[in-house]
Amino acid sequence: MKQHTSIFFWLLLAPFALWLILLVIIPHIDMLGIALREQTAPREYAFSFKNFIEFFTEPLYWRTFMRTAVMSILATALTLLIAFPVSYYIAKMLRGRSKSFLFLLCLIPFWVSELVRTYGWMILLRETGVISNALQWAGLVSGPVELLYNDAAIMVGLVYTSMLFMVVPLVTVLESLDDDIIEASYDLGGNMWTTMRQIVIPHAMPGIVSGCIIVFMMTLGNYLTPNLLGGKDSLWFTEQIYTQFITRFNWELGSAFGILLLLLSSLIVWLGLKLSRQTLTSTMT
Amino acid sequence: MTQNVTAKNSNNSTIIDLETRNVNKHYGDFTAVDDVSLKIEKGSFFSILGPSGCGKTTLLRMIAGFDEPDSGDILIQGSSVLGVPANKRPANMVFQHLALFPMMSVADNVAYGLKQRKVASAEINKRVKNALESVDLGDSGKKKISQLSGGQKQRIAIARCLVLEPKLLLLDEPLGALDLKLREHMKVELKQMQSRVGTTFIYITHDQSEALVMSNKVAVMNNGAFEQVGTPSDLYYHPETSFVAGFVGDANKWQAKVTQVDNVSCTTQVANGPALRGKINGTAPIAVGEKVDVFVRPEAIKIVQSGQTADQNENSLQCTVVDLLFNGANSTALLVDVASGKELHVALPQTGEFIGLQKGEALTISWSQDQTHCFSSKFLHPRADT
Incomplete structure (x- = not known):
C-alpha cells in the first residue's frame, strides 16, 4: 500500500519536476556557468569575474539596473493603490450579478495579447493619437503633443498590464473577510479609517503581498511594454540583456545580467516579505 | 443600580433604556418589520423570540444602527438615535458568529473599542484586565482567538462589548453555534452575568428555551410584528394569540x-x-x-389510572x-x-x-x-x- 502511494506521488510530481529541472534549474546553472567565464581565444574560455566587474564599472549598466528596480517598485505600489479600492468594491460592496460583471470587466483586456493592448495605448498617446487630437480640437493646445516615450507612459502601461494580477488575489482575500467583522469594528466605535487600517488591511495582508510579488516580478521582467511605450531611451534592464544576447552576441555579459536580475528580484521580494512580516507560504495559500 | 437613578426620572419610577415607536422596515414588497413599538426598562433582560425570517434580526440591526427604519423612531434613554451611525450609538452588539478579530490577541480585541475612544493606555490596560477577569479569562489576554474554546470566545465577545459600558447590549443568537451542553451552561452564565453587571440585554433567538430561561420579558415576533410581550410565564400560561400558544412551549x-x-x-x-x-x-x-x-x-394532560373515572x-x-x-x-x-x-x-x-x-x-x-x-x-x- 505504501509502495503504491509513493509511486502515484512520484507520477503526479513528474511533470512539475521535469518542467522545473529542464526549463528552470538547468538553464540557470548553465547561465551561471556562462556568466562566470571569459573568452581568452576563439573557442577558449577561462573562469573569470570579468562580466560582473564590467557591470559594476560601467555606470549605464548598474544605473539602468537600479532604475528598473525603482520603477518596478513604484509600478507595484501604484497598482496596489488603484487595485485595492477596486477590489474592495467588487468583494465587499457588490452582490450577485453586478459583482461578476465588474470582475469580468477587469478580465476583458486580457483576452487580447499584451502587444495589442500596448499598441492601444500607443494609439491613444502618440503625437497624432487620440488624446493629442482631442486636446487640439478642444483648443487646449496649439500643436500636436507627444505623450509617448517618457517614464509616465511606461508607468501607465505597466500598471495597466499588472492590474488583473493584483485584483484577483485581493478580491479573493477580501471575500474571505466576514462582513460581521467589519460591522463589529464599527459597532465598537471604529470609523472607516481605523477599520481599514486595523481590520481590513491586516486581514488582506497575505493577498496584498502575493499580489505585489506577482506584479513586481512581472514588471521587472517585462520587455514589451517599457520598450514600446518608452521608446529607445526607456532604459529597462531587460533591454540590456536582450542587447547583449541578440545584438552584441555577448552571451557572457548577458548571462551575468540575467543572474543579477534574478538576484535583485529575489532580494527585493525577500525584503518585502520581511517588512510585511509575511512568509512566502502564507501568501501563496 | 436602578434605585440610584430613579431621582432623575420624576414622573416615572423606572427608566426606559430603549423605546421603539411604530418602527417599519420594508425590502421591496417584503415587510420585514411591521409597526413595532416597545419599551424596555433599564436593567432588564429582554428577549425577542420568533421563527427565522420573522424580522427580529432586522429589528436588532436597526437598534444597533446598521439599518435605518423606513418610518418610526428609535430612542435610547429618551433620545432619538435615528441618523446616528452605529459607531456613535451607546449600544453594542454580540454577533451571531461573534465576529471576534482573528488578527488580534484576546486583550487587543477587548481593548479595541476603548482605543477607538482614545482612552489613555494605562486606563485601557486596567479596564481590559478587569473585563477579562470578570469573565474568568484573566490569564488569556495574550492568547490568539483561535486558541480559545467556543464558550471562551463567547465570553470574550461579551467582555469586548461590556468593557465599553454600553447602555444596551444586543445579542444576536450568540448561543446558536454552541453544542447543547455548553448552550445550557451559557444560558445560566449569561443570565447571571446580566444580573451582575445590570446592563440592559436585548437578546434575539428562535430557541424558546433560551428566551424563557433567561429573560425578564419576552416579545414573541411573527411576520414582522409583535404577537405578545410579557413575562415568560405569561406567555406560557396566558398566550394571547394562536401563534404564541403554538410557538411557546x-x-x-x-x-x-x-x-x-x-x-x-x-x-x-x-x-x-x-x-x-x-x-x-x-x-x-x-x-x-x-x-x-x-x-x-x-x-x-393527566393520564387517568384504571379504576378511576375522569372528572366530569x-x-x-x-x-x-x-x-x-x-x-x-x-x-x-x-x-x-x-x-x-x-x-x-x-x-x-x-x-x-x-x-x-x-x-x-x-x-x-x-x-x-x-x-x-x-x-x-x-x-x-x-x-x-x-
Missing part, C-alpha cells in the same frame, strides 16, 4: 367549531372528533359557529398508546385518539407510576378546561399565512 392543537359560548369559556366540536370545552383567549370575540384553534399542553368538568378522551418517547425528565407518550385518529403528545411524569406503560395499551386522558385555550381562527395577523 409544546402544544397539541385541534381545529374545531364553536357550539356554545359562555362568559369566558366555550364548547367546541372537532370535526369527526371530541367536544372540547376551553377558555376563550385572545382579543377577538368568539361567536357560535365560528372556527377556532384549540390548544392544550402535553404537560397539562374536564375534557377527556379515550386513547391508545402509539409510542413512548423516553427522554429522561422530558419523556412523552405519543397517543392516538380512538374516535378521531388524531395524534397527541402527553408528558409522562417520571414519578414511577407509568413505568409499566406499554405500546398498544388503551387509556383515558383528561385535562382541565382552564388549561384549554381557544383562539378564533379568524383572528390572524394581517399578513399571517397560517
Whole structure:
C-alpha cells in the first residue's frame, strides 16, 4: 500500500519536476556557468569575474539596473493603490450579478495579447493619437503633443498590464473577510479609517503581498511594454540583456545580467516579505 | 443600580433604556418589520423570540444602527438615535458568529473599542484586565482567538462589548453555534452575568428555551410584528394569540367549531372528533359557529389510572398508546385518539407510576378546561399565512 502511494506521488510530481529541472534549474546553472567565464581565444574560455566587474564599472549598466528596480517598485505600489479600492468594491460592496460583471470587466483586456493592448495605448498617446487630437480640437493646445516615450507612459502601461494580477488575489482575500467583522469594528466605535487600517488591511495582508510579488516580478521582467511605450531611451534592464544576447552576441555579459536580475528580484521580494512580516507560504495559500 | 437613578426620572419610577415607536422596515414588497413599538426598562433582560425570517434580526440591526427604519423612531434613554451611525450609538452588539478579530490577541480585541475612544493606555490596560477577569479569562489576554474554546470566545465577545459600558447590549443568537451542553451552561452564565453587571440585554433567538430561561420579558415576533410581550410565564400560561400558544412551549392543537359560548369559556366540536370545552383567549370575540384553534399542553394532560373515572368538568378522551418517547425528565407518550385518529403528545411524569406503560395499551386522558385555550381562527395577523 505504501509502495503504491509513493509511486502515484512520484507520477503526479513528474511533470512539475521535469518542467522545473529542464526549463528552470538547468538553464540557470548553465547561465551561471556562462556568466562566470571569459573568452581568452576563439573557442577558449577561462573562469573569470570579468562580466560582473564590467557591470559594476560601467555606470549605464548598474544605473539602468537600479532604475528598473525603482520603477518596478513604484509600478507595484501604484497598482496596489488603484487595485485595492477596486477590489474592495467588487468583494465587499457588490452582490450577485453586478459583482461578476465588474470582475469580468477587469478580465476583458486580457483576452487580447499584451502587444495589442500596448499598441492601444500607443494609439491613444502618440503625437497624432487620440488624446493629442482631442486636446487640439478642444483648443487646449496649439500643436500636436507627444505623450509617448517618457517614464509616465511606461508607468501607465505597466500598471495597466499588472492590474488583473493584483485584483484577483485581493478580491479573493477580501471575500474571505466576514462582513460581521467589519460591522463589529464599527459597532465598537471604529470609523472607516481605523477599520481599514486595523481590520481590513491586516486581514488582506497575505493577498496584498502575493499580489505585489506577482506584479513586481512581472514588471521587472517585462520587455514589451517599457520598450514600446518608452521608446529607445526607456532604459529597462531587460533591454540590456536582450542587447547583449541578440545584438552584441555577448552571451557572457548577458548571462551575468540575467543572474543579477534574478538576484535583485529575489532580494527585493525577500525584503518585502520581511517588512510585511509575511512568509512566502502564507501568501501563496 | 436602578434605585440610584430613579431621582432623575420624576414622573416615572423606572427608566426606559430603549423605546421603539411604530418602527417599519420594508425590502421591496417584503415587510420585514411591521409597526413595532416597545419599551424596555433599564436593567432588564429582554428577549425577542420568533421563527427565522420573522424580522427580529432586522429589528436588532436597526437598534444597533446598521439599518435605518423606513418610518418610526428609535430612542435610547429618551433620545432619538435615528441618523446616528452605529459607531456613535451607546449600544453594542454580540454577533451571531461573534465576529471576534482573528488578527488580534484576546486583550487587543477587548481593548479595541476603548482605543477607538482614545482612552489613555494605562486606563485601557486596567479596564481590559478587569473585563477579562470578570469573565474568568484573566490569564488569556495574550492568547490568539483561535486558541480559545467556543464558550471562551463567547465570553470574550461579551467582555469586548461590556468593557465599553454600553447602555444596551444586543445579542444576536450568540448561543446558536454552541453544542447543547455548553448552550445550557451559557444560558445560566449569561443570565447571571446580566444580573451582575445590570446592563440592559436585548437578546434575539428562535430557541424558546433560551428566551424563557433567561429573560425578564419576552416579545414573541411573527411576520414582522409583535404577537405578545410579557413575562415568560405569561406567555406560557396566558398566550394571547394562536401563534404564541403554538410557538411557546409544546402544544397539541385541534381545529374545531364553536357550539356554545359562555362568559369566558366555550364548547367546541372537532370535526369527526371530541367536544372540547376551553377558555376563550385572545382579543377577538368568539361567536357560535365560528372556527377556532384549540390548544392544550402535553404537560397539562393527566393520564387517568384504571379504576378511576375522569372528572366530569374536564375534557377527556379515550386513547391508545402509539409510542413512548423516553427522554429522561422530558419523556412523552405519543397517543392516538380512538374516535378521531388524531395524534397527541402527553408528558409522562417520571414519578414511577407509568413505568409499566406499554405500546398498544388503551387509556383515558383528561385535562382541565382552564388549561384549554381557544383562539378564533379568524383572528390572524394581517399578513399571517397560517
